Amino acid sequence: MFRFQLSTERNQVELIANGQGQSIPFQVIGPATEMAFVEELVEQHFGSLCVKPGDLLSFLQNDPWIQESFQSPTVIEGELEEALLDDEAAKDLFQTKPLGQKLVGAGVIDLDELEQVLLDYQPFAANQRLGEFLRLNLKVSGPMLELLINPSLYADRGFNDQRLGERLKDLELISETTLNQALADQRMNGKRLGEILASQGVISEQTAKFFSEAQLTPAGEIEFAS
Structure with missing residues (x-):
């Protein structure tokens, strides 16, 4: 025992x-x-x-x-x-971290937001799951939460073969319109897509780096390209 x-x-x-x-x-x-x-x-x-x-x-x-x-x-x-x-x-290892720390690691929220949401969540903990609270109060997308909680679900969805823009769009971090405009800008100035989106404030630099390097292992765990 x-x-x-x-x-x-x-x-x-x-x-x-x-x-x-x-x-x-x-x-x-x-x-x-x-x-x-x-x-x-x-x-x-x-x-x-x-x-x-x-x-x-x-x-x-x-x-x-x-x-x-x-x-x-x-x-x-x-x-x-x-x-x-x-x-x-x-x-x-990334997969051993709590959900909040994963979101920080992915650049979706920062540490100050994490600390505040933890305090805000406590009165609702008995009746609401943390992921649902984050989705409603921080507007973290459902697909983003799904990837971080159950990355194995994305192992058969071609995640490793996707380009950065496709990943961000599928996870509802950017819209298709935003992606198309950023790709047009990329063709004109030759900059990296993540750099363009971060400079526009659409995503954070950490998010661009995270999803440029993230890969799913055969076991369905998130690791990062060296």
């Missing part, structure tokens, strides 16, 4: 699971708002509450949203020596 505890000055949340070894289903117990908040972060990060205990503890120790809202996690019960992540470098 594994029991991890997250504490605030007033409340406590526990993540509990029975079992050993590989991924096991965790249950979050505590006050409704805090419970829903933690569940959402874990599900957005891992895709479900069925997680390797070591991976979950590492996430609770390193996620900035958890760090901002709770004290350091405490292991109440469970042997974690064999369950802890063997590869520390895995923490830096």
